[in-house]
Amino acid sequence: MLDIRWLRTHRDEAIDRLSRRFTDTSQAQELIDRILTLDEQRRHLQQEVDALRARQNTLSRRLGELRRSGNAQQAEALLTELQQLKTTLREKEKALEAVQADWHNALATIPNCPHESVPPGTDESANQVIETWGSLPEPPVRLPHWEIAQKHGLIHFRWGAKLAGSGFYVLTGWGARLQRALIQFFLDEAVRTGYVEVSPPHLVNADTGFGTGQLPDKDRQMYYIEEDELYLIPTAEVPVTNLFRECILQEEDLPIRMVSYTPCYRREAGSWGQLTRGLNRVHQFDKVEIVHIVHPDESYAELERMCTYVHGLLEKLELPHRRVLLCGGELGFASAKTYDMEVYAVGQDRWLEVSSISNFEAFQARRMNLRVRTGKHYYHPHTLNGSALALARLMAALIENNYTPEGIRLPSVLHPYVGQEILPFEIPLPAWTQN
RNA sequence: GGAGGGGUGGCAGAGUGGACGAAUGCGGUGGACUUGAAAUCCAUUGGUCCGCGAUGAGCGGGCUCGCGGGUUCGAAUCCCGCCCCCUCCGCCA
Numbered sequence: 001m002l003d004i005r006w007l008r009t010h011r012d013e014a015i016d017r018l019s020r021r022f023t024d025t026s027q028a029q030e031l032i033d034r035i036l037t038l039d040e041q042r043r044h045l046q047q048e049v050d051a052l053r054a055r056q057n058t059l060s061r062r063l064g065e066l067r068r069s070g071n072a073q074q075a076e077a078l079l080t081e082l083q084q085l086k087t088t089l090r091e092k093e094k095a096l097e098a099v100q101a102d103w104h105n106a107l108a109t110i111p112n113c114p115h116e117s118v119p120p121g122t123d124e125s126a127n128q129v130i131e132t133w134g135s136l137p138e139p140p141v142r143l144p145h146w147e148i149a150q151k152h153g154l155i156h157f158r159w160g161a162k163l164a165g166s167g168f169y170v171l172t173g174w175g176a177r178l179q180r181a182l183i184q185f186f187l188d189e190a191v192r193t194g195y196v197e198v199s200p201p202h203l204v205n206a207d208t209g210f211g212t213g214q215l216p217d218k219d220r221q222m223y224y225i226e227e228d229e230l231y232l233i234p235t236a237e238v239p240v241t242n243l244f245r246e247c248i249l250q251e252e253d254l255p256i257r258m259v260s261y262t263p264c265y266r267r268e269a270g271s272w273g274q275l276t277r278g279l280n281r282v283h284q285f286d287k288v289e290i291v292h293i294v295h296p297d298e299s300y301a302e303l304e305r306m307c308t309y310v311h312g313l314l315e316k317l318e319l320p321h322r323r324v325l326l327c328g329g330e331l332g333f334a335s336a337k338t339y340d341m342e343v344y345a346v347g348q349d350r351w352l353e354v355s356s357i358s359n360f361e362a363f364q365a366r367r368m369n370l371r372v373r374t375g376k377h378y379y380h381p382h383t384l385n386g387s388a389l390a391l392a393r394l395m396a397a398l399i400e401n402n403y404t405p406e407g408i409r410l411p412s413v414l415h416p417y418v419g420q421e422i423l424p425f426e427i428p429l430p431a432w433t434q435n
Numbered sequence: 436g437g438a439g440g441g442g443u444g445g446c447a448g449a450g451u452g453g454a455c456g457a458a459u460g461c462g463g464u465g466g467a468c469u470u471g472a473a474a475u476c477c478a479u480u481g482g483u484c485c486g487c488g489a490u491g492a493g494c495g496g497g498c499u500c501g502c503g504g505g506u507u508c509g510a511a512u513c514c515c516g517c518c519c520c521c522u523c524c525g526c527c528a
Contacts, residue, residue, distance in 0.1 A: 005490085046484070047485060047496090051496080052497095054496055060508050063508055067453090075508095086507095086508070
């Protein structure tokens, strides 16, 4: 949620920054001018209603006094006046209520203003590759992970489809073992770095979905359980950030740095095709997420620190990767600035997004009503989060880049976690796994 | 799922239709006393929206006693629905 008071005095700046998300300024201008108009109306009606209520309060109190002093005649006259006042008040209140609803709805559906360093643009082509690490392997054979994994019993795609439908998969044998090792490795790294580990519910209510900005924006992208009015989390960001919804923190509580492993559930409505084969786009994947809450002056330095941390993980995994600055149109609804970390997957000859690191500034804190107290004053802290890291695609890259006829070679950092230096192919799974 | 009890300010805890934004205690802040501290005394102490004011201090008004609706001139208080917590029963990893 943007700050309405800031919008009142910074209309042009807001339009300028918001325009980075669109093809031209007109869309941003419409959004901003609509909320400013509604805000005018709202404040005007509020004043009228407040005045009527003040009068009602005064007269009601007087009526009580008259009754007590036994002045029945004057009391009757006052009662008639108050009954009329009540009618007009109800009409005004209704009008105010309607405008307030529009006002809230309009404000809640405006995306965050991109930071000034965010390039304008509406699609991938406007993204900027900031930095690339590692050299791209050039193996004699390039195989996509779904072929390798299927043939050698790491992943069973048909089973996934059978159990839940397309876009689901079942890990088997060494595939399942690799995933478990990666989760453990990422959590250990984070805890060693000083993060506090959090393991939250995978189902959340609508207030929680609203707090981080998934609702109402991403309504159709989340799985919804109607009977209990609960959403399956699309990322740990949602429950972990919302731990602080409706909270007042002390300044010494900051910075808060949390890490959380959860599965992520995403409907991915409308996505299909060659680019979504195998593990590239699935309805459920595992992810270790880091969530930070920091002082507003610190948030952009913190964003860089998070990127450095994620880069460190990828380096330990010996994967070629690059950092991409997203353009305005590619930003998520709540984000002011986002870097993606992409890993090169040689079998597909493609860069796969394995981490998305964002600064939401005060956008989420405002939605959640999260504040920090300093003496008599309050401010909204900045929230950030990033994947560290997302597993399905990372496994895809590990499998493709480290494929040998004997098995999948593992980076040394994973050896203790897997108990192997290689995911060997010569130990076959039982025949029934081919069902 | 069933039965019962409960949800009031930072905390504890009164309040069952009007003088209640809310007694009292604790805590916090400022001050007096003191070399300093403790004790004591005095004052002050929630959030939010709107207006005036300089985006400050301050002043005025509205809303806020789990949440939403209703009754009433007037609701913390009465009625209805929902949520959460506790106890017992049932079910269950």
